[in-house]
Amino acid sequence: MDLQDQLKNLFPEHIEEETPESEQNTSDIWMQDEPILCKYEKRKGKPITILDGYTGATEDFKILAKEIKTKLSVGGSFKDDKIIIQGDYRDKIMGMLKEKGFNVKRVGG
Template identity: 70%
Template sequence: MDLQEQLKKLFPDHEVSNEPEIVEEEEHQLFVQKEPMICKFEKRKGKPTTIIEGYEGDDEDFKILAKEIKTKLSVGGSFKDGAIIIQGDYRDKIMTILKDKGFKTKRVGG
């Protein structure tokens, strides 16, 4: 018994439609600030980390930006106390991603 037959038994009145579902995705606009964001390098517990600070907008927007950076770079990281912490030294790549989005960045440390 395949899935279609099982579904027909569960929902005998249901009619199958052949129309494709259209899902519209909203593009979230980030707050672009006048002051530059600080992109610095630190070693925490002997491991290199890149820290991004200085975002003046909403925390939810900053979390969305953190998730986007982590997926584009395929690295781990977190969002704590108003800062994005990325595992590894990716200052140059992060700065180009932020500049493409319209942010000003400032490189700090090393």
């Protein structure tokens, strides 16, 4: 007997509410025609991933940056309309952006 069954036994008149799939809908972020560029660089001998080319609102891009950093559990920053992620995570980031509906282009290496 799992937890859900135990709760149903304790509260038989309770009606389950549908929970939203995610807090951030993909429709809330503005989609663009041009692809987002995913670059790889080394700065001071350490690898970084740079996302560039977003033409929407800056706040949407900051939300996207925070979401990427939390899902990958890495550090990074948002400077000069670019997302800078510590480490080489091009494949994972491109997969995440494609799931959201963005057009992504890999640049370099």
